[in-house]
Amino acid sequence: MASVSFEQVTRQFPGTDQPALDHLDLVVGDGEFVVLVGPSGCGKTTSLRMLAGLETVDSGLIRIGDRDVTNVDPKDRDVAMVFQNYALYPHMSVAQNMGFALKIAKTPKAEIRERVLAAAKMLDLQPYLDRKPKDLSGGQRQRVAMGRAIVRRPQVFLMDEPLSNLDAKLRVQTRNEIAALQRRLGTTTVYVTHDQVEAMTMGDRVAVLRDGVLQQFAPPRELYRNPGNVFVAGFIGSPAMNLFTLPVADSVVLLGDWPIQLPREIAGAASEVVVGVRPEHFELGSLGVEMEVDVVEELGADAYLYGQITDAGKVIDQHVVARADGRHPPEKGSRVRLHPEPGHVHIFRVDGQRIS
């Protein structure tokens, strides 16, 4: 059990012109569950592998606890990793897979058996202890991979998209199991995924990465309420936040024909801003910006309206998504007025950074 910190960690793969990780600064607290999330190529898996010791660090420092492990072999770092493809030893039984690391550490056989059984019980793997990986289902293999990590009682758990090979239903179920397990064991965990839903539901804090640069590191609620830049705003939340790039005129921006007042400090500073409103923060009514509905997605409790904004009656090329009550959603082709809830309008500078 220990904290993990990345200090100005950089890594550039030979032959590429952009670094995979650009001066990453991140501190994970002891016992915390941190999720690294971002689109593919953002550097999240690279960071995890560097933490494991499977990838070299070009510059910067990685610490586990107070110890500088930047150049330490994986086996001496006391970390355990769950791989995306599980990487189980094909020729060993489940019990042997889980006990392998302990065997190398010359742990007495009785203790190995005890710890393997305890982990198996935690993961419902007892009936499968003598089976080989090829005789197991995907979900069972995933649990064996987790069991292998748990048995070692390491300081840090590393998980590389462990749910991506499971079907949707199993994914949700396993997600909750992993989160519960981590709470129970209290081990510091670094979890990598490209799925922002996983990130939001599992993490104590979530780090959003893009192109090797950390965008924001905060608890899920904070990311949702106060995204630090346009990328995070558009990445977190499903369906994605509506982002409109609008010119400023007289400290007011016009969304269609609906004016939005800008605070004075911002109004003078820029000629264009990006305005963000989440679909769920539009109220349907008689006030607000008008949209023409193209598609209605009925999901039961909610309905999502996809359409375009109109300006003084004419449809303009601005797409918008809004959430409506699923019981009486508007018809396709109809026009509705959307009123952005005050306090839920995000303003960003054109370069992406948040203003308010």
Place this chain on the structure above:
Amino acid sequence: MTSIDTSAAPRPWRRRAWAGRLFVAPNLAAVTVFLLFPLGFSLYMSFQQWDVFNPPKFVGLKNFRELFTSDPLFLIAIRNTAIFTLGTVAPTVLISLVVAGVLNQKLKGIGIVRTIVFLPLAISSVVMAVVWQFVFNTDNGLLNIMLGWIGVSPIPWLVDPQWAMFSLCVVSVWRAVPFAAVILLAAMQGVPETVYEAAKIDGAGGIRQFVSITVPLIRGAVTFVVVISIIHAFQAFDMVYVLNGANGGPETATYVLGIMLFQHAFSFLEFGYASALAWVMFAILLVLTVLQLRLSRQRSMEAASGLG
């Protein structure tokens, strides 16, 4: 053609079936003429006494009886073949495991070494034997010259009955390892990288990874190599003939079954006796192979139940 199709299967299927039979026909014909028929014929011959010039004479089991009871050379040949097989296969498997393991690294220049090690695959056993004969030469050979540098008197590698078998085994291993290493290396490269990463994190060092992960995972290839090597060593002829001579070396030190067979068939023209010998060899080989396959299957089952 307006003939009525009276068969049950639709036309294209029948055409494909006939094409299939036609396509495999040459292969099967060749195998029947040049393998199956000779197999049966040699069994038939083993019960005859025949020297090609005179008509064959049926002698029943006389050849076999003579082989087992009154031919001292047979026992010598069996013993030599056993020693040779063991002395070739065991070192071959061990050395080629290590060689393949070393060649499985991603280092600069490894391609060159791989090319060098696999080179003997392109060289004939005969050429190898001739070349090594030169190396082993008592007066001019490289080995004795090098021994001379450290003050050891020349060893009669090929002339002394004590050394002849050893020299033969050395050449045989030299020849067999590249072949085995190719197969083992190809198998090793099939092991996914992530398994090694998991092992690294579990705390396994280089050697431990090799022993606990690489070797068990290429078990199939290893068995294949062992079986093939044994079959090959058991029937060895080319190399022995060229390296140690047609009579099985100094004082029959390298008189193996292959040489005995050749001798009886083409020197003494005792085709019946030689055929009997050939069938005995076949029988022994069959038993050996079946035993090995059963053993390896049993071992892999033991491993599965956690005992391995």
Place this chain on the structure above:
Amino acid sequence: MASVEILFKRSVFRAVLIYTALLAIACFWLFPIAWAVSGSLKSGGEISEPILFPAHPRWSNYTEVFTLMPFWRMFFNTVFYAGCITAGQVFFCSLAGYAFARLQFRGRDTLFVLYLGTLMVPLTVTVIPQFIIMRVLGWTDTPWAMIVPGLFGGAFGTYLMRQFFSTLPTDLEEAATLDGCTPWQIYWRILLPHARPAVAVLAVLTWVGVWNDFLWPLVMIQRNSLATLTLGLVRMRGEYVARWPLIMAMSMLIMLPLVIIYVIAQRSFVRGIAVTGLNG
């Protein structure tokens, strides 16, 4: 930082160990050949001198080989036999491999397993009757004996091609069948062009096998005019006893063509082995 040094030492140590092993391995497999090459360039007197490169390399050893032995004749013979058999093997084995992989007929799979079983029959058992057959046909000491037995393909080659064909996707064949192609056309126009790696492996293995074969020429051939290179080498060694430079020169000459082909083809050959599933 101490940890940096330890890591550095460990990886350097490991690299040194591996490079040493590599060097040892390379040496062990090169030195006999190197010694033979150097021997082939020495004169009779220099033979026992432990130098790798003689001061005046006697290239004349090589030319002498040509005068003492009908080298070109034997070279031609070997190329001829190897060429015929390789062509035959490739053609018939790929044809049969295709049939076993893709054409359904009754008993196909049982037949294949039995066919494979014939691989178990050792050469020792069949050599004598094959000799008798050749004798009866009057083919001993003729090119026919060298070519015909191997011409129509063997179980190993068919196995290789079948394994390869069964890994190819069936779309192309299905499209061709719908277009009305006969099985022969499918084989000739579609599958064979796609089978290059497997064909290459088979061709190389067959060629090398015939080139280096010894027992069969030894049994079949008396006349030098029909001899193969390996047979010629052994006969030469018998005739010109202890004339090591000449013997080594001839060995090198036999070895050289194959080595050149091998070095060129090496990369695709190893890939071909993986493709045909030979790795166990």
